[in-house]
Amino acid sequence: MKDAFKDIAERSQKLLEDFAEKYKADGPQPADPLRLTQTFMDFTAKMLADPNRLLQAQMELWQQYMNLWQVTAQRMMGQKVEPVVEPTKGDKRFNDPAWKDEVVFDYLKQSYLLTARWLQHTVKEVEGVDDKTAKKVDFYTRQFIDAMSPSNFAMTNPQVVKATVESKGENLLKGLQNLLTDLERGKGTLAIRQTDMKAFKVGGNVATSPGKVVYQNKVMQLLQYTPTTEQVYQMPLLIVPPWINKFYILDLKPENSFIKWATEQGYTVFVISWVNPDEQLTSLVFEDYMKLGPLAALDAIKQATGAEKVSAIGYCIGGTLMATTLAYMAARGDDRIAACTFFTAQVDFTEPGELGVFIDEDQLASVEEMMSKKGYLEGAEMATTFNMLRANDLIWSFVVNNYLMGKDPFPFDLLFWNADATRMPAAMHSYYLRNMYQKNLLVKPGGLTIDNVPIDLRKISIPVYLQAGKEDHIAPAKSVYKATQIFGGPVRFMLAGSGHIAGVVNPPRNKKYQHWLNETAKNPPTLDEWRAGAQEFPGSWWHDWDKWLSAKSGPKVPARVPGQGGLPAIEDAPGSYVKVRTID
Structure with missing residues (x-):
């Protein structure tokens, strides 16, 4: 344990030193590289233009929460009840039985799903927004929703809580080491490993046709x-x-x-x-x-x-x-x-x-500004874009596995290829x-x-x-x-x-x-x-x-x-x- 903390301290110091040098060389980076602030400000103005509809949406959410509270209370008293909301088919985040069997975690799950679906529905109902802006807001709202899932946090994920208790915190320590490894791989940018990168070799056990x-x-x-x-x-x-x-x-x-x-x-x-x-x-x-x-x-x-x-x-x-x-x-x-x-x-x-x-002028200008520094777009930038299309499967599941559970990713040739992006x-x-x-x-x-x-x-x-x-x-x-x-x-x-x-x-x-x-x-x-x-x-x-x-x-x-x-x-x-x- 002592050696692990020493290793973390040394690697963290090196990363901070590298970051300081990069900051001096490149200068401060824009706080909003995708230039989304104005998009959401304009969208919010449209949403606030109809306060009655917004109030009605808030009341609907409150009524759903009251229903959830009632069902949860009935369950705590031993009654058999049907869930208010359930994950969509194929949503693997809540597969662990504790999300259904344990009342607290079941409540967290349903509360999150209610809020997520309410937020996405409310965003889609705003009038006076052009189609392209509506799709952009919907997409980035979903990114936020996915990020805020209780499965992504140590104290609200039953699997992580159990692993932490059983290992006396070693999973979180190993997870921190995995995080540092990925920061080192990305040279200061988080490059999440989706597979065991050492398990495959191009021309060795992939790309082998003579x-x-x-x-x-x-x-x-x-x-x-x-x-x-x-x-x-x-x-x-x-x-x-x-x-x-x-x-x-x-x-x-x-x-x-x-x-x-x-x-x-x-x-x-x-x-x-x-x-x-x-x-x-x-x-x-x-x-x-x-x-x-x-x-x-x-x-x-x-x-x-x-x-x-x-x-x-x-x-x-x-x-x-x-x-x-x-x-x-x-x-x-x-x-x-x-x-x-x-x-x-x-x-x-x-x-x-x-x-x-x-693909809009603000984001294209941002990409072009990024490319102008080196003359090319890093493969990792494109890979992140594609991963965002399936964030729960290709980003957050690995955050949970690698950093919270402290596990190494499973060897998978398809994900090895997926990480082998080009400039x-x-x-x-x-x-x-x-x-x-x-x-x-x-x-x-x-x-x-x-x-x-x-x-x-x-x-x-x-x-x-x-x-x-x-x-x-x-x-x-x-x-x-x-x-x-x-x-x-x-x-x-x-x-x-x-x-x-x-x-x-x-x-x-x-x-x-x-x-x-x-x-x-x-x-x-x-x-x-x-x-x-x-x-x-x-x-x-x-x-x-x-x-x-x-x-x-x-x-x-x-x-x-x-x-x-x-x-x-x-x-x-x-x-x-x-x-x-x-x-x-």
């Missing part, structure tokens, strides 16, 4: 994977992943690797592995990612295999880039991509979901946020001009397979579906069960979730109309995609071995670019 790097430039490495069949389709497959995260979400382990599965179906698989940019690459722009990404990959694939045409996959923001690239190629008469698949990718950002709350060059990231999310120019014919070429998505006439996730909170299915009304060629839309990751990475062997298909000749205008005529199928959608693509991939040819074609091998997969980490 292959070679056959081409590289300053923006990406191109990986060609070793075939697992004697013959392969004539047309190679190029995968363009998002550059916000690493590509190996498609190759976490052999059992759920989309890359491995695709080679087993007879595809020659190439994957772009994006660079993790540093101070030397701050000048990169969106056009660079197109020219040095998929367009450079097409040239390299032809050298490596001799194939004149390829099929492609664009995942998330990689899909937005692929749509831009296809429109650029169509305008130039370049037909090297014969078919394209989009994994949960948006091109029309009219309804971008909750990420849209971060974004300032100019490129600002271009993407402003032109796609804020101004929605990609969907407007000629709204964007890249390399003197007006971009018009309607000129994309090749066959497209469009995948969306039913519960996707990053690229909502309703938003993804809009592309069916934009692309000029035939579009096969498929709605997968689950969300942004599990909706994509769902191998057939798992027999999980489901997917929906609508075999009508033409996609109707809205997703709701499409779903009305769709049929549900159990399990993975991968076989449907394979059936669609294999028919377009040409005859079988002898398998191509990486490095033995027109491009020599540079190094083994997964390559060196993917191993550059921002936080260990």
